[in-house]
Amino acid sequence: MNKALLHPAAKPLVFLLCLLPFAWLVYGAFTDGLGANPAEHLIRATGDWTLRFICIVLAVTPLRVLARLQALARFRRMLGLFAYFYVVVHLLSYGWFDQGFDIAEIAADIVNRPFILVGFAAFLLLTPLAATSFNRAIKALGARRWQALHKLVYLIAGLGLLHFFWMREGKNDFAEVAVYAVIVALLLTWRVGYYFKKKQPKRASPAAGARGRSPAP
Ligand code: HEM
DSSP: OHHHHHSTTHHHHHHHHHHHHHHHHHHHHHTTOSOSOHHHHHHHHHHHHHHHHHHHHHHHHHHHHHTTOGGGGGGHHHHHHHHHHHHHHHHHHIIIIITTTOHHHHHHHHHHOHHHHHHHHHHHHHHHHHHTOSHHHHHHHOHHHHHHHHTHHHHHHHHHHHHHHHHHHTTTOOHHHHHHHHHHHHHHHHHHHHHHHHHSOOOOOHHHHHTTOOOOO
């Protein structure tokens, strides 16, 4: 599997797969295939895909470790940028079809509707992650600071869930929200466990003791 993931065609293929939902929506928009309320369909579908890509990005490390798929790491940046791509399309669809690009209306809506405010906060937090996903930025920030910044993705996932939950509250329909919440909770729990496992000091081997090395202070 690692071999297949390292194949030169793997990245372009994953890129096309990630673009497929967008292409499907564009096709639907031009063929009257988005149902009775195309604007709502577009906003909701791009919101769903943003959350899905955030979950996929969070799943990369667990899958890499548990399934020993080291090569998965080379797709993480692309997957993260697709999460950003879908949230930008989500925001633009909302701004255009819901608010007619009226900046004053949009600003008022962000302030007045808590679920929009939370979504907007998640978008704002996702922006520096997308902007620093390039090698130059990683070098400029340094690996430690870059890693600390990119841990924000867990907060973003939480805000995305809260945004979704709040939106569905009015309809009393939480089934899908619950599925995403369980996925994010499982991924976060695994990550916390992995963090502590990595932090544990490695036990000195008996062979080292036999050679008479003094223990670390
Ligand atoms: C990381 C950021 C975001 C995520 C993960 C996200 C996710 C979602 C999800 C999952 C839905 C529900 C889709 C469904 O019902 O199937 C949704 C709906 C929606 N979101 Fe977002 N969103 C984000 C940011 C934003 C932003 C920045 C705005 C606007 C400022 C926004 C505005 C909306 C609106 C207007 C709806 C539809 C409400 C309705 O149809 O009643 N979202 N979003």
